Amino acid sequence: MLASVALVVLIGGAFAVLLVALDSMRDSGALARHSRVELSAADRLEKRVVDLETGQRGFVITHEPRFLAPWRAARSALPVAGRRLLTLAGDRGHQSQAARIVRAVGSYMRNYSLPLVAAARRGDPDVASVGATLRGKRLVDELRARFNGYVATQRDLMTARQADADAEAHRATVAASVGLVGSIVLIVLFASYLARAILVPIRRAAGMARQIAGGELNVRMPESGLGEVGMLEGAFNKMAASLDESQAELRRQAAQQAALRRVATLVARDVPPDELLESVAREVAVVLEADTTGLLRYEPDGDLSLLAAWTRLDVGLPFPDRLTPPPGSLNERILATGRPASSEFDENDESEAAALYRRYGLRSTLGVPIFVGGRLWGLMVAAWAGERLDPEVVEWRLSEFTELVATAIANAESRAELAASRARVVAASDQTRRRIERNLHDGTQQRLISVGLQLRAAEALASPDQRKLRAQLSDAAQGLTGAVAELQEISRGIHPAILSRGGLREALKALARRSSVPVELHAAVDGELPEPVEVASYYLVSEALTNAAKHARASVLQVDAETDDGVVRLSVTDNGVGGADPEAGSGLVGLRDRVEALGGDLRISSAPGHGTAVRATIPIEPGGPR
Amino acid sequence: MIAGGTLTRVAVADDDVLLREGIASLLERSGFEVVGQAGDGSELLELVRSRAPELVIVDIRMPPNHETEGLDAARVIRAEMPDTGIVVLSAHVEVDQAMELLAGGERTGYLLKNRVTDVSEFLESLERIVEGGSVVDPGLVLELVTARRRDDPLAELTPREREVLALMAEGRSNAGIARRLWVAPGTIEKHVHSILAKLALPETDDDHRRVLAVIAFLEAR
Numbered sequence: 001m002l003a004s005v006a007l008v009v010l011i012g013g014a015f016a017v018l019l020v021a022l023d024s025m026r027d028s029g030a031l032a033r034h035s036r037v038e039l040s041a042a043d044r045l046e047k048r049v050v051d052l053e054t055g056q057r058g059f060v061i062t063h064e065p066r067f068l069a070p071w072r073a074a075r076s077a078l079p080v081a082g083r084r085l086l087t088l089a090g091d092r093g094h095q096s097q098a099a100r101i102v103r104a105v106g107s108y109m110r111n112y113s114l115p116l117v118a119a120a121r122r123g124d125p126d127v128a129s130v131g132a133t134l135r136g137k138r139l140v141d142e143l144r145a146r147f148n149g150y151v152a153t154q155r156d157l158m159t160a161r162q163a164d165a166d167a168e169a170h171r172a173t174v175a176a177s178v179g180l181v182g183s184i185v186l187i188v189l190f191a192s193y194l195a196r197a198i199l200v201p202i203r204r205a206a207g208m209a210r211q212i213a214g215g216e217l218n219v220r221m222p223e224s225g226l227g228e229v230g231m232l233e234g235a236f237n238k239m240a241a242s243l244d245e246s247q248a249e250l251r252r253q254a255a256q257q258a259a260l261r262r263v264a265t266l267v268a269r270d271v272p273p274d275e276l277l278e279s280v281a282r283e284v285a286v287v288l289e290a291d292t293t294g295l296l297r298y299e300p301d302g303d304l305s306l307l308a309a310w311t312r313l314d315v316g317l318p319f320p321d322r323l324t325p326p327p328g329s330l331n332e333r334i335l336a337t338g339r340p341a342s343s344e345f346d347e348n349d350e351s352e353a354a355a356l357y358r359r360y361g362l363r364s365t366l367g368v369p370i371f372v373g374g375r376l377w378g379l380m381v382a383a384w385a386g387e388r389l390d391p392e393v394v395e396w397r398l399s400e401f402t403e404l405v406a407t408a409i410a411n412a413e414s415r416a417e418l419a420a421s422r423a424r425v426v427a428a429s430d431q432t433r434r435r436i437e438r439n440l441h442d443g444t445q446q447r448l449i450s451v452g453l454q455l456r457a458a459e460a461l462a463s464p465d466q467r468k469l470r471a472q473l474s475d476a477a478q479g480l481t482g483a484v485a486e487l488q489e490i491s492r493g494i495h496p497a498i499l500s501r502g503g504l505r506e507a508l509k510a511l512a513r514r515s516s517v518p519v520e521l522h523a524a525v526d527g528e529l530p531e532p533v534e535v536a537s538y539y540l541v542s543e544a545l546t547n548a549a550k551h552a553r554a555s556v557l558q559v560d561a562e563t564d565d566g567v568v569r570l571s572v573t574d575n576g577v578g579g580a581d582p583e584a585g586s587g588l589v590g591l592r593d594r595v596e597a598l599g600g601d602l603r604i605s606s607a608p609g610h611g612t613a614v615r616a617t618i619p620i621e622p623g624g625p626r
Numbered sequence: 627m628i629a630g631g632t633l634t635r636v637a638v639a640d641d642d643v644l645l646r647e648g649i650a651s652l653l654e655r656s657g658f659e660v661v662g663q664a665g666d667g668s669e670l671l672e673l674v675r676s677r678a679p680e681l682v683i684v685d686i687r688m689p690p691n692h693e694t695e696g697l698d699a700a701r702v703i704r705a706e707m708p709d710t711g712i713v714v715l716s717a718h719v720e721v722d723q724a725m726e727l728l729a730g731g732e733r734t735g736y737l738l739k740n741r742v743t744d745v746s747e748f749l750e751s752l753e754r755i756v757e758g759g760s761v762v763d764p765g766l767v768l769e770l771v772t773a774r775r776r777d778d779p780l781a782e783l784t785p786r787e788r789e790v791l792a793l794m795a796e797g798r799s800n801a802g803i804a805r806r807l808w809v810a811p812g813t814i815e816k817h818v819h820s821i822l823a824k825l826a827l828p829e830t831d832d833d834h835r836r837v838l839a840v841i842a843f844l845e846a847r
Contacts, residue, residue: 142831243782284815321691423717441687441717441718442641442642442687442717444691445739445740446640446642446644446645446716446739448740449645449648449739449740449742449743450642450644450645450648452740452742452743453645453648453649453651453652453742453743454648456743456745457648457651457652457655458650460655477743480743481743481744484739484740484743485740485765488717488718488719488738488740491718492718497717497718497720498718498720500693501694501720501723502692502720502722503721506722507719508632508720509845510719510720510721511768512773513770513773514769514773515773515774516774517774518774518776518778519774519777534643555776574710607718626706
C-alpha cells in the first residue's frame, strides 16, 4: 500500500517536472516565432523604404514617371507596415525602438522623399545635385542603421530565447530520464515486493489447496501475511480446519452408521438379547469415545439391573449387577422427565453418584431412557473420564442405538410372549389329552370291562340249557374285549401314558417295538425331563416313525435321542427314498409348533435318494440354550 | 378254587367300585374267597396286613395320584409277605412295569385289565400264580415278539418255535405249553431246548427264571 503510494508520488513528480519543462519549451518556441514575425515586419518596412529610395532616385535622374510606380506603392504601404511593426512590438520591451524607426521613416517620407519628388516634377535641377543625392543617401543610411540596430536587438533576443528553450528542453529530458529510471527502479522494487508479499503466499495457498484436494486436511499455512493476504491465509486455514472437522464428523457419522448397521443386523438375526446388548454396549462406547457404557433395566421395585456393559477402565465397571439408584444420579432426572440427562462431576459435587463415578476416575456421564412399547424399560448410560462430545450430539447418537435396542427388546418380549402363549396352548392341549386318556382308561374302559364282567356273570347264571343265550352273552363279552383293545389303541394315540412312569427312554422303546419298520434306537436320555419336553420328544419321534413307515420305503430307521448340555437332541433318519415335503400335510408341521413353543427347533432334510432326516433340539429348561 | 381243601383267599383293589365288585363277584363265583376289597394302595396294604390273603389282584392306577400306586403296593407286599401272589392289572401295556414286577420274584402276574372278561384264561392265570408260577399278559408278549428288528435273532426260529417262545414268555410251563398246543410234553421240551440254544439263553428248570430271561431277551434284542 505504502509502496504503491510512493510509486505514484514519484512518477507523478517526474511527470510534473516534465510538463513544466515542456510548457516553458512551448513558451520559448512561441516567443521565437513572434520574433521571427516581428523581424519580417521590420524587414518589409525596410524594403518599402528601399522601394521609396530606388523609385525617387530613378525618377529624379530620368524624370520617367514609370519609376514613380514602386514609389507610390511603397508610399501607400508604408503606414500599414509601420502600424504592423508597432502592433507586433507593442507588447514587447523594444516598442520605443520600433516607434522611433516608424517615426524616422515617416519623417524621411515627409521631409525628404515627398519634397524631392515634388521638386523633380517641377524640374528643379537641385534635386540631381551631389548634395541632394548625398543627403538622401545619408538619410537612407541612417534609416538602415536604425533597422539594423532593431534587427540586431531582435536577433539577440531570439538567441537568448533559443538558449532558454534549449535549457528548458535539457531540463525536461533530464527530468524525464530521472522519472523513467526512478519508475523502473520502483516498479522492479514493487514487483519484487509484490512477489514476496502476495505471490509467495498465494502460491503457498495454491499448494495447500492442492494438498487439501488430495485429502491432507491437516495442512495449515503461517498467517504472517499483511492485509488481504493475511486475511486470505486466515480464511484458508479456517477453511481447512472446517473441512478437517467436517471430515472428522463424516468419519464419526460413518462409524456410527456402520455400528448401527451391525447392531441392526444382530436385531434382524434375532440373536439372544444378552448378546445383542453386549454388542450395543461395546459399539456405543467406541462410537461415542466413552470410557464405559452400561445398559440397565428397571426392575418392578425401582432398582436397576445391569444387563450389559463395556469398559476400557482398568478398575472395572462402575455398575454393580443390581443397584438402587443413588441420590443425585441421572436416573432421578430421567424418571422425572423421561428425557436424556447428563452430569458433570466436579470436585465439589458431594452426591453419592458423583462419589461413585469419581472413584472410577469418571468426570461426566449421560443417560438416555429406553422406552419399550411406551413404557420406560431401562437406560443406556455412557461415562467419560476425559473430554466428552457435545451432550446434544451424544444424546442424539445414543438414542439411535436405544431405538434399536427398544425394537429388539420389544421383539424379544413379543417372541417370548408368543412362545409362552404357544407353550400354554400346547400345555393346555396336553392336559386335555391326558385327561381324555385318563377318562378313557379309568372311566370308559373300566365301564366296558365292568359290563363285560356283568355279561360273564349273566352267562354264568344262565342255565346250561340256555345255550343260545350263553353264546350270545359270550359273544357280547368278546365284542366288548375287542372294543377295549381298540380303545387302548386310541388312547395311546391321544396321550402316551407310558411317559408318566417310564420316562422318555421307555416310551421311545415302546415306539420302536411297535414300528412296522425295524428301528435302531439309541437313547442316551439321562435324568428326568420336564413333561412338555418328554411329550414333545415322544410325539416327534412317533410322528417321524409313522411318516417313515408310510412314505420312506426304508428298510431300517435310526432313532437317536440324547441329553446334552441342557438340551435334548432327537433325530429320526431313514435309508428310504427321501424327497418328502416337510410342510405338505405331514403331522410334523404341528410338531414344529410344539417344539418351537418350547424354544427348540426342528429341521427336516429329505433330499431325493438320500432318505429323510428329522432333527430337533429342545431346551430342557424353558429359555435354556437352543 | 380249592387248594388244599380251603378256598384261595383273595383281596381285590381297584378304585372303580363297579369293576372291583364285578371282579370280586367273578372270583366268588369261581371258587375264591374274597377277603376284602380296597379302593387305593394304603387300604390294600391294611387289608393285606390284617387278612393275609394268598392272592392280591390290584389295579396299577389308583388314587391318590393315578400313577403306579398298585405297583408300589405290590412292592411293599412283596417285601412284607413274599409268599403272597400278586396280579397287577394295567389299563395298557408297559413292558418296564412288567419287568419290574417280575423282577420282584415269583407268584406275580402282569395282566391287561380287560383280560378279566376272558374268564377261563383269567382264572387259569390266577391258578398258575397261586401254584407259584408267573404270568405275563399275552398282549405284552405279542408286542415284544412281533417287534421288528434288523438282524433279528428270532429269525433263526421256526414258526412253531416262536409260538413256543411266546408261551414261555407268558409264563407257561412246558406242560402248560404242551396242553395249549395239543402236543406231547416231550416235543415242547425239544422245542424249548432248541430255542434256548438258538438264542443263547441258559437252561433252567425254574419257570419264573425262564420268564424273566425270555422277557429280558425279547425286550433287549
